[in-house]
Amino acid sequence: xxxxxxxxxxxxxxxxxxxxxxxxxxxxxxxxxxxxxxxxxxxxxxxxxxxxxxxxxxxxxxxxxxxxxxxxxxxxxxxxxxxxxxxxxxxxxxxxxxxxxxxxxxxxxxxxxxxxxxxxxxxxxxxxxxxxxxxxxxxxxxxxxxxxxxxxxxxxxxxxxxxxxxxxxxxxxxxxxxxxxxxxxxxxxxxxxxxxxxxxxxx
Numbered sequence: 001x002x003x004x005x006x007x008x009x010x011x012x013x014x015x016x017x018x019x020x021x022x023x024x025x026x027x028x029x030x031x032x033x034x035x036x037x038x039x040x041x042x043x044x045x046x047x048x049x050x051x052x053x054x055x056x057x058x059x060x061x062x063x064x065x066x067x068x069x070x071x072x073x074x075x076x077x078x079x080x081x082x083x084x085x086x087x088x089x090x091x092x093x094x095x096x097x098x099x100x101x102x103x104x105x106x107x108x109x110x111x112x113x114x115x116x117x118x119x120x121x122x123x124x125x126x127x128x129x130x131x132x133x134x135x136x137x138x139x140x141x142x143x144x145x146x147x148x149x150x151x152x153x154x155x156x157x158x159x160x161x162x163x164x165x166x167x168x169x170x171x172x173x174x175x176x177x178x179x180x181x182x183x184x185x186x187x188x189x190x191x192x193x194x195x196x197x198x199x200x201x202x203x
Contacts, residue, residue, distance in 0.1 A: 005173065008166040009036045018149040022142060025068075030142065034129055039150075040171050041124040042143055043076075047094060047193055049117060050078040053109045056090065058082060062106040066113075067148045072100040074147040074187075078197070092197045096172065096187035098151050112140060150174075151185075158183045 006012050015035045022030040046063045054061055058081065065074040077095040097103070110117060118136050125139065126132045133139045157164040158176035167173040171190040176183065189197075 003163075005165040005167050008039075008168050008172075008174075012153070012166060014149065014153045014166070017153060018146055021145050021149055025145060026138070026141065028138075028142070034131065035146075036168065037128040038125060038143065038146060039168055041121055041128055042146070043096075043168075043171050043189070043193055044196070045117060045121045045124050046076045047078075047189075047197060048120060049110060049114075050076060050094070051092075051197055054078050054080050056080050056082070060106045062103045062108045063117075064103065064108055064111040065143065065147050066111055068141065068144050072103075073144070073151050074098055075100070075103050077103065077106055094189050094193065094197050096189055098154070098185050098187060112143060154185045155183050158185065 008014050015032050018035055019030050019032060022028050042065070046065075050061055050063055058079070060077055060079045062075055062077045064072055067073045075097050077097070079093045079095075081091045081093070083090040095102070112118075118140050121143070122133065122136045122139055154164070154166075154174055154176040158178050160178040160181075163175050163177045165173065165175045168190065170192040172187060172193070173190060174185060174187045176185040178184070
C-alpha cells in the first residue's frame with residue numbers, strides 16, 4: 001500500500017498540467033475549478049452507458065476513450081456475475097484501466113466518439129457546473145486531453161520500489177509504480193461509482 005494518497009486535484013500538479021495543455025493545444029483557458037467536475041462526469045457517464053447496455057449475462061463489456069490521434073488512453077469494463085443458486089442478486093464488477101491489453105476479449109460497446117456518450121457527458125457536466133458548451137465536440141476534445149494528461153502524469157511519477165497514489169475523492173484512485181523496469185498503473189473506481197453500479201441508481 002502507498003504511504004500517502006494525494007488528492008489529484010488539490011495536492012498535485014495534474015490540474016495545472018491539464019490547464020496548460022488546453023491553452024497550448026486549444027488556446028482555451030480551462031477553469032481549474034471545473035477540472036474535477038469534468039473528470040467525475042466522464043467516469044459517471046461511461047459507467048451509466050455500460051450499465052444501460054449490460055443485459056445481466058456473463059459477458060464483459062467495455063468502453064474506450066481515445067486520444068486526439070485515435071489511440072487508446074482509458075477504458076472501463078463492466079461484468080455481471082449471475083446469482084448463485086438460492087440467491088436473489090448477482091454481482092457487478094466495474095474496472096478502470098489505462099492498459100489496452102486489459103480489454104482483450106471484451107465486447108467494446110462504444111467509445112468517446114459515440115453520440116450518446118457526448119450528449120450525456122455534456123448534460124452531466126452542465127448539471128454539475130451550470131456551464132454548457134456551445135460546441136459539445138470541443139468538450140469532447142478537452143476530455144481527450146484530460147485523460148492524456150492523466151496517463152502522462154501517472155506514468156511520469158512511477159518509480160521503482162515505490163507506489164505513487166492519487167485519488168479523485170469517492171470517484172477513483174490510481175497507483176503507479178515500476179516493477180522489473182516496467183511501469184504499472186492501476187486505476188480503481190471510487191465508492192460513488194461502485195455504489196451507483198451496485199444499487200441501480202444509474203440505470
